[in-house]
Amino acid sequence: MQVLLIEDDVSLAKGLQTSLKNEGFIVNHLSEGKQAINSIASSEPDIVVLDLGLPDMDGNEVLKQIRRRNAELPVLILTARNSIQDKVAGLDSGADDYLAKPFEMDELLARLRVLERRLSSLKHADLTVGNVSIDTRAQQVKVNGENVDFFRREYMLLKMLMENVGRVQTRDSMESKLYSWGEEIASNAIEVHIHHLRKKLPENFITTVRGVGYTIKTQ
CATH class of the missing domain: 3.40.50.2300 (Response regulator)
Incomplete structure (x- = not known):
């Protein structure tokens, strides 16, 4: 937030x-x-x-x-x-x-x-894409009906992607939502967050758009 x-x-x-x-x-x-x-x-x-x-x-x-x-x-x-x-x-x-x-x-x-x-x-009390759902009021994620824990920035990034299904989110736009102005950000910070998300989500749930960013396609 x-x-x-x-x-x-x-x-x-x-x-x-x-x-x-x-x-x-x-x-x-x-x-x-x-x-x-x-x-x-x-x-x-x-x-x-x-x-x-x-x-x-x-x-x-x-x-x-x-x-x-x-x-x-x-x-x-x-x-x-x-x-x-x-x-x-x-x-x-x-x-x-x-x-x-x-x-x-x-x-x-x-x-x-x-x-x-x-x-x-x-906004969205509930977000659902395929087998992944978010209760935004409780800030709880379910994958295949099971609760899965995410660190706060992972959760924020997943929510951002799921709110924009089918639209590519650039690295800059994701950094602006996850980090404060002037905060030191590792050059591969977004890639690391995406890597951790993918380990907890269904295979190919997040798609890389090379040279642009990431998206979740309509399931």
Whole structure:
């Protein structure tokens, strides 16, 4: 699950990135609203965590511009503004949730998990291709009717491929979903993940498109 953190407090942002990554989230960080709007337009994250007190524009305006492009992208406001009026304004602008600073990390994680489950329900609660199925709400994979365990990045990659059956996913697109910006990535990281996936999946379930990427063909 890829999170875009829009927060101008660098120290807080670094702490949040570390904590969220430890919980399995892929976290990218921007400190300005205009940067965030442009970033979301070119590569949409799964969830946005948005501060309101940004240096270049008010967070509520950022949220309104996000909503003009996408009505369903989950947005959690994380801000020091904690009055009832501020909360009402944020929710009325289109936020899915509102958490005031200071906050407990456990509460933020719980709220993100709620948004993650809601996102899975809005998209595909169940994905099935041939003898492989994913319950995205429980994040459980079955192969030939049996539960199979996958590491988080393996699961994310398989889900991405199964959501795009018949469409080739390039190496760059897969890396962008599995890794944070600036994170050191081994040159063969995607190939290694695919190798591990293939060991757990039916033979020829994932097809290599040489020089382009990988796909799952319609079964």
